[in-house]
Amino acid sequence: MVALVWANSPWRDGYHALGGTRVGPQAWHLDLTLATWAADGLLAVFFFVAGLELKREFVAGDLRDPRRAALPIAAALGGMIVPAVFYVAVVESAGNGDALAGWAIPIATDIAFALAVLAVISTHLPVALRTFLLTLAVVDDLLGITVIGVFYTDDLRLLPLILAVVPLAVFAFALRRRFRFGWLLLVPAVATWLLVHESGVHATVAGVLLALAVPMRRTADGSGCELAERMEHRWRPVSAGFAVPVFAFFAAGVTVVGGEALGSRLTHPVTVAIVLALVVGKTLGVLAATWATQRFTRAQLSTDLGWWDVVGVALLAGIGFTVSLLIGELAFGAGSDGNDQAKIGILLGSLLAAALAAVVLRLRNRRYRRIRVAEELDLDADGVPDVYRTDKPPAASPAGSGPE
Template identity: 65%
Template sequence: MDDATPADEEMSVTDATRRRASLFGRRSWGETRRIFAILRKETVGGALLLAGALLALIWSNSPWSDGYQALRDLPVGPASLHLDLSLASWAADGLLAIFFFVAGLELKREFVAGDLRDPRRAAVPVAAAVGGVLVPALLYRLIAGADGARGWAIPTATDIAFAIAVLAVVGRFLPSALRTFLLTLAVVDDLLAIVIIAVFYTAQLSVVPLLGALVPLAIFAGLVQRRVRSWWLLLPLAAVTWALVHASGVHATVAGVLLAFTVPVIRSAAAGGPDAGPGLAEHFEHRFRPISAGVAVPVFAFLSAGVTVGGIAGLATALTDRVALGIVVGLVVGKPIGIMAATWLVARFTRANLDEGLNWLDVFGLALLGGIGFTVSLLIGELSFGLGSVRDDRAKVAVLAGSLAAAAVASVILRARGRAYRRVYEAETADEDHDGVPDIYQPRPHGPTG
């Protein structure tokens, strides 16, 4: 016999509404498992990135620093095609195109087949990413002044590999919803960064090569839509697309995103039935993410992070520069304020509450991790002031200092909340029936109680 009263039914409806209108609620088990697999790879990539940056800093501040500069400036490539670029330029223009290709695949996957295809779920990380761009850019502009205005976008990027590496050390038991939020925030942040690079850092546009890039791009799109995986067909088309975008004056990393957006996420019924499996996006992401995280980003960090600091006095001089100060403030203060403010506004206007077991201090700790800018920040610094210039070197010092400061403060907050995270983690991973799926992700049986 069902003893439920109208009051009980009303409470049940209220609880259901509250669950639907919660920030950082649990995602599906399939998405959670996929996100965790990505985070494991990015953690390894973050460790390699830090190793590459550290090696560059040690070498560039050693008695053998001339060797580092010679290696970075070594020209490679065919001069007849205007591709006789330095190794540092190949890393920034070529290797980071792989990084943005993977980011584009992940972004498309999230919004086409992931949990973020639901606009209500997408609103929070998208708004947070936008806030995390606007506020640090504004603070930088106020501090750096007109003289350093070109570098306004340097403190707007979040480095996912660096942030996840820190998270792996200090946030081992962080709830899955917050980990997912950080990853999605960083992916959207990458998209905003590539738009900024394409729009604001294209000094001279050549229309003919840009239009010419549409031809190999269209052929590439046609092949991947038919699930063609042959590297000897796709790789040359991708390379030609990249070369033509590079020749147009648009930063060549844009080609990586354009290519990624053509790759299908879901295999159509016409191509093999509804049970034929996922589209090529998942296949390409599986193949290229290790290359991106394990090779492309660490090599770029090694060839870009080397800057001669000049001891304590040199460090002090670099960080008192208005541009450097604007970058540090943008990363350490602007990013968390922008992310927090945007997230709070979404909660306010949608009347959503934080999920059970979380509080706003957790969001603040995560927002501080958003202030870890490295890969894209270094790239934008080079585009703003020129590789090897005094301002570029000071910008690099500021990016490193700001990122380390943001990581340190975030670590203090996240460690302080470790005990609460452990309780949530244990609830999320409990699997009493040993079927490989945590009980919290399984549907509860319905029926009379009592």
Template identity: 60%
Template sequence: MTLPPRPTSRLLGRGSWRESRYVADILRQETVGGTLLLIAAVAAIVWANSPWREAYSALRDTTVGPQSLHLDLSLGEWAADGLLAVFFLVAGIELKREFVAGDLADRRKAALPIVAAAAGVAVPAILFVITATLVASGDDATQLSGILRGWAIPTATDIAFALAVLAVIGTHLPSALRSFLLTLAVVDDLIAITIIAIFYTQSLNLLWLAAAIVPLAAWRFLLQRKITNPFVLAIPGILAWGFVHSSGIHATVAGVLLGLLVPVNRAIEDDPDRHSLAERIEHKIRPFSAGFAVPVFAFFAAGVTVIGGGFSAALSDPAALGVIVGLVLGKPIGIFGSTWAMSRFTRAELDSGLAWTDVLGLSMLAGVGFTVSLLIGDLAFGLGSERDEHVKFAILFGSLIASLFAAVVLRLRNRVYRRIHEQELRDSDRDGIPDVYDASPGHPD
């Protein structure tokens, strides 16, 4: 007896109406955050290259905090260790929701962004190592092991910047592409924070790490009891952050752990008329994260001096060149190549409403690295060091090139989808939901 053929799954297929609304909501918030991020970065670069650049360095290196608790950190370190923990808290909640109730809950849908994110991390890292090794010569060759500490810098996609660029150049691109970019970046963040915890932890104090279990458990207990008072939740949150920081692991890991411990109820998440606890907490924290925490970090992290030979010095640094190659070439090769491979060697096919040019443009856009890349650069080479300055320039320069390449490709595709989008709006019925979503899983009848 001949068995019926196995159903073919669609790569980057259209999601549910609820998922599309969720992505649109995230897109709007991250677009604003990306704009503020850009303003903060530009302000830092202008100040760092002005006659008052020493004042910028002095402000960034100003130390505040109790020395007895090992919290006598510079303002730059407070931004990287403290404010970015809020960013990773939001990322942790986002990741939890995606795995429990989002596209990552479906193994078939989850396979693509997970494989693409993994390849989008591995290929840039490999190209960084190859480029830095080939370019290093003379004194650099003897310092190669130190240079290679930056292998993870080009592996992260900055979701705020990438979505901001996508919102400007791709106003009518399919929601599947936006959803894929968002999910890809969420998995990317998880891989990045894992890399930070494993490869950039110089010493580990197991006693402090064990102590962090208590406030983490208290945080989970309070949320399970529906206690969401921000002043009450701040107590275990700050304690968990402090204990993880004292353990030697980068404090942003505490943010991810807190986010993953937020309860997620799939039944409520799937109901378009209800707002889950995780969704409410995320919506309360995200404006602070996108509107303040990340821009302030960017202001203290992006101030690279390029005048007085800084530009040529950066372009001659093997680590900087490795970062540029990793972002501009590694990201699209890894993401586009892995997506094509899944289509070629599995039963999955690209959704009929998309073209491979769309995937290529999105893969290029994933080369926009900023927040996490800057953080890893600081951890790899030391905040304010000469090589850290070179790497910061490389991150900014590589991200600019990646965004320009993506803009050319996606802008052309956007013209095609504008007509399709206008037709879908005309086909929508009185409930305001495009008819194409009526047969989508999870659409309320």
């Protein structure tokens, strides 16, 4: 919000000048703008935490059971493919072939925002719904970073990428040996990031690689992974409280007043394509993939969930903020007109998806609340609580005491 207000104020030039300020040594191509540091450096922390969460779920969480993991993973794939098809179809139909580079913008789901909306609404919703959304969002974002590494890497240098294996191995070895001076682990972690950055692959991939290198030691009762949970607990506040907000500050500021008319911006093919892809494409993709997987495989939706719950989750998956903004910059270039249109589409689409999801999930929350109240009152088929019935048989008297 600060970025949007500043970028549309009379002092908007100061906002863009701040994002363009260069900091860092010229060696290793580290003479980067503040906006690039936020996108390449701080988001690596975000993906480190996301990677830890996904790996922990596969080792000790709900994803240990392939039948339970299949549905949200399939939903994530459907939620990537269908929005990309929507985007390409809209852009092609508008004759704007130059914008096809942004096909991956609507494929990702913002974990933090989606879970935040669910947390505000959910007082009686099943726990399985949050698990489904969490798995879908994490897989979405990790597949999104894979897309970035494969399709948005222009100049790949293999030697630094191969050398990155060395500090990555040191990082993993130190963790397995329970290295006491944990803060020294930052040295191989930063070295891994530097080498991945130098290779031409987007540096956030280093965050995922480091997360996958963390050994998953199960706790004695098998309910979790002690080391992974401790690292996740330590770094999540850095990610959610600093890394993502700073990135959002530099990435979300787009000027929508002044210059080009607002109406033409809202009807631009890129904006329309992203909004439709996030709201309609995501919903259809998640629903279709979930239904098809359950219909043609042994994977089954949790018995606690109904299909309207899946609709709510599918709408929440249309909140594509953090990774979508990152892909928009890579696709069109920071400060370009295409990137500005992408930002408007991402903000509008995410807001609309969140609003529609809130409506659906609030209705579902009321239904589950009524069910819980009914269970607490022990309602019979006639709807009358047992405690209020007047035709109940008298309670049995103790043996030999006779009737009261």
